[in-house]
Amino acid sequence: MLKAEHLSFSAKDEExxxxxxxxxxVNPGEMLVITGPNGSGKSTLMKLLMGIxxxxxxxxxxxxxxxxxxxxxxxxxxxxxxxxxxxxxxxxMTVRRLLxxxxxxxxxxxxxxxxxSGVGLCAREYLNRQVDDTLSGGEMKRxxxxxxxxxxxxxxxxxxxxxGIDLWSFSMLVKQFEKIHREKKESIIVISHQEKLIxxxxxxxxxxxxxxxxxxxxxxxxxxxxxxxxFFGCSKTNEES
Amino acid sequence: MEIDQITQNVxxxxxxxxxxxxxxxxxxxxxxxxxxxxSEHIKIKKREDGNPGINxxxxxxxxxxxxxxxxxxxxxxxxxxxxxxxxxxxxxxVNIIAGCGIHNSGCNxxxxxxxxxxxxxxxxxxxxxxxxxGEGEGTGGRFLNPQTRIYVGKDAQFNLDTAQIKxxxxxxxxxxxxxxxxxxxxxxxxxxxxDEQQAASNMDVVLNGKGSSAQIISRSVAKxxxxxxxxxxxxxxxxxxxxxxxxxxIMNEAKVSSIPEINANHVEAAIIHEAAIGRxxxxxxxxxxxxxxxxxxxxxxxxxAFLN
Numbered sequence: 001m002l003k004a005e006h007l008s009f010s011a012k013d014e015e016x017x018x019x020x021x022x023x024x025x026v027n028p029g030e031m032l033v034i035t036g037p038n039g040s041g042k043s044t045l046m047k048l049l050m051g052i053x054x055x056x057x058x059x060x061x062x063x064x065x066x067x068x069x070x071x072x073x074x075x076x077x078x079x080x081x082x083x084x085x086x087x088x089x090x091x092x093m094t095v096r097r098l099l100x101x102x103x104x105x106x107x108x109x110x111x112x113x114x115x116x117s118g119v120g121l122c123a124r125e126y127l128n129r130q131v132d133d134t135l136s137g138g139e140m141k142r143x144x145x146x147x148x149x150x151x152x153x154x155x156x157x158x159x160x161x162x163x164g165i166d167l168w169s170f171s172m173l174v175k176q177f178e179k180i181h182r183e184k185k186e187s188i189i190v191i192s193h194q195e196k197l198i199x200x201x202x203x204x205x206x207x208x209x210x211x212x213x214x215x216x217x218x219x220x221x222x223x224x225x226x227x228x229x230x231f232f233g234c235s236k237t238n239e240e241s
Numbered sequence: 242m243e244i245d246q247i248t249q250n251v252x253x254x255x256x257x258x259x260x261x262x263x264x265x266x267x268x269x270x271x272x273x274x275x276x277x278x279x280s281e282h283i284k285i286k287k288r289e290d291g292n293p294g295i296n297x298x299x300x301x302x303x304x305x306x307x308x309x310x311x312x313x314x315x316x317x318x319x320x321x322x323x324x325x326x327x328x329x330x331x332x333x334x335v336n337i338i339a340g341c342g343i344h345n346s347g348c349n350x351x352x353x354x355x356x357x358x359x360x361x362x363x364x365x366x367x368x369x370x371x372x373x374x375g376e377g378e379g380t381g382g383r384f385l386n387p388q389t390r391i392y393v394g395k396d397a398q399f400n401l402d403t404a405q406i407k408x409x410x411x412x413x414x415x416x417x418x419x420x421x422x423x424x425x426x427x428x429x430x431x432x433x434x435x436d437e438q439q440a441a442s443n444m445d446v447v448l449n450g451k452g453s454s455a456q457i458i459s460r461s462v463a464k465x466x467x468x469x470x471x472x473x474x475x476x477x478x479x480x481x482x483x484x485x486x487x488x489x490x491i492m493n494e495a496k497v498s499s500i501p502e503i504n505a506n507h508v509e510a511a512i513i514h515e516a517a518i519g520r521x522x523x524x525x526x527x528x529x530x531x532x533x534x535x536x537x538x539x540x541x542x543x544x545x546a547f548l549n
Binding site for chain 1: 522525
């Protein structure tokens with residue numbers, strides 16, 4: 001279980017709190033979707049959980065261990081995974097090498113292929129390609145998801161996995177989340193505006209101005225989600241609109 | 242011929258394919274040929290013009306054959322200059338693995354200047370790999386100054402792979418290439434410098450023939466207070482294509498100058514250059530740390546991949 005208590009964070013030289021006294025928990029096997037308007041602090045909250053940014057106040061606890069003082073790699077080794085909204089590119093690094101590092105050591109060609117197939121990429125074409133400017137934004141995002149799936153975690157954090165990818169890639173992504181969610185082996189936190197992912201969530205957290213405006217099942221926080229006469233911050237998929 | 246442990250260690254560093262006393266080979270050790278052998282299609286002869294070095298004759302019947310010509314210097318204060326010429330017949334396909342390693346455990350400077358020339362016949366395909374390496378606990382310097390002249394005949398292809406990853410205090414590399422009709426050259430230059438090391442590379446590629454092409458890729462990492470200067474130059478004298486790409490990672494207090502130069506002397510000459518110098522991207526380090534690597538391990542992985 002991941003437990004965050006009284007997390008606060010202000011950017012340098014700014015008095016405004018980007019994250020303002022946030023407390024919540026994510027249960028084992030639970031899928032929590034964080035949604036909310038731009039600038040509400042969603043990505044910052046994820047960075048605080050992963051140790052990429054340091055919280056000013058509050059604590060983070062993973063399975064009974066206080067991880068507040070741990071740095072990024074220590075949190076990774078404690079069982080946390082993280083998928084970037086805009087994954088960085090690496091000149092000279094092959095997809096195979098990146099996946100092997102992500103898996104924590106050697107990864108057989110078959111395992112690499114399974115990971116790539118799982119995110120909708122034809123493995124043979126990609127294994128020896130470089131993770132550089134020659135890949136499209138959608139390809140980068142899918143490889144990013146594959147790096148997180150490459151090893152088991154206690155909890156995985158996904159920062160807007162749908163951003164910058166095409167509809168076909170998105171449907172592959174949804175299938176991956178359904179699989180993780182169904183197996184209930186790992187907890188997941190996903191920042192998303194997509195109704196499909198929101199509907200899949202066990203609970204939804206609505207973030208506004210660095211504070212939790214609502215947290216609970218879709219029905220429980222429907223009034224906050226549907227405020228202002230629309231589905232707040234979320235885009236509907238074609239078949240459901 | 243038995244090879245001592247220091248020499249074997251250096252050979253392991255400079256010859257990725259693994260040096261063996263089989264087929265065509267010549268091991269130059271402290272200024273002398275220590276051992277050498279010919280194959281049916283590749284003959285190695287001592288020069289007769291008074292200069293130290295060898296002539297290597299590769300017949301058209303050599304197909305996917307390899308010749309190893311490493312140089313090892315383990316004597317501190319050694320100043321070795323060698324002239325090696327390669328004559329590759331039309332249609333031959335050959336890998337030439339050169340490279341020089343200096344083990345200097347003394348207080349005097351050791352130096353090797355390898356002056357190589359390649360005469361590549363029509364339609365031949367040549368891959369030439371040259372790796373430089375220095376080691377040893379002595380205070381004496383390790384200097385390597387290679388000069389390479391390559392004449393690529395009609396429709397022939399030459400792959401030039403050079404790498405200097407560690408331990409060379411100073412290097413001045415001079416490369417000159419001439420391409421005839423339909424000839425191609427692919428150059429990959431990899432360099433890492435550290436501490437107070439200095440490295441300079443000047444390369445002229447002259448595209449004389451119609452349909453000739455050149456691709457020059459240079460990747461370098463400069464650490465410590467080291468200094469690197471690159472000056473690749475493509476000169477298009479005909480209907481030809483050339484692409485120069487120089488990428489450098491700069492760290493600590495190092496200095497890097499990248500000066501790609503392109504010259505077109507023909508209306509159909511299409512020549513492009515790109516150059517970039519920058520520090521290691523923080524997002525790259527963060528990404529690898531989220532995969533469990535420490536910041537230092539992440540940096541090493543990024544550099545290793547970049548120089549791959």
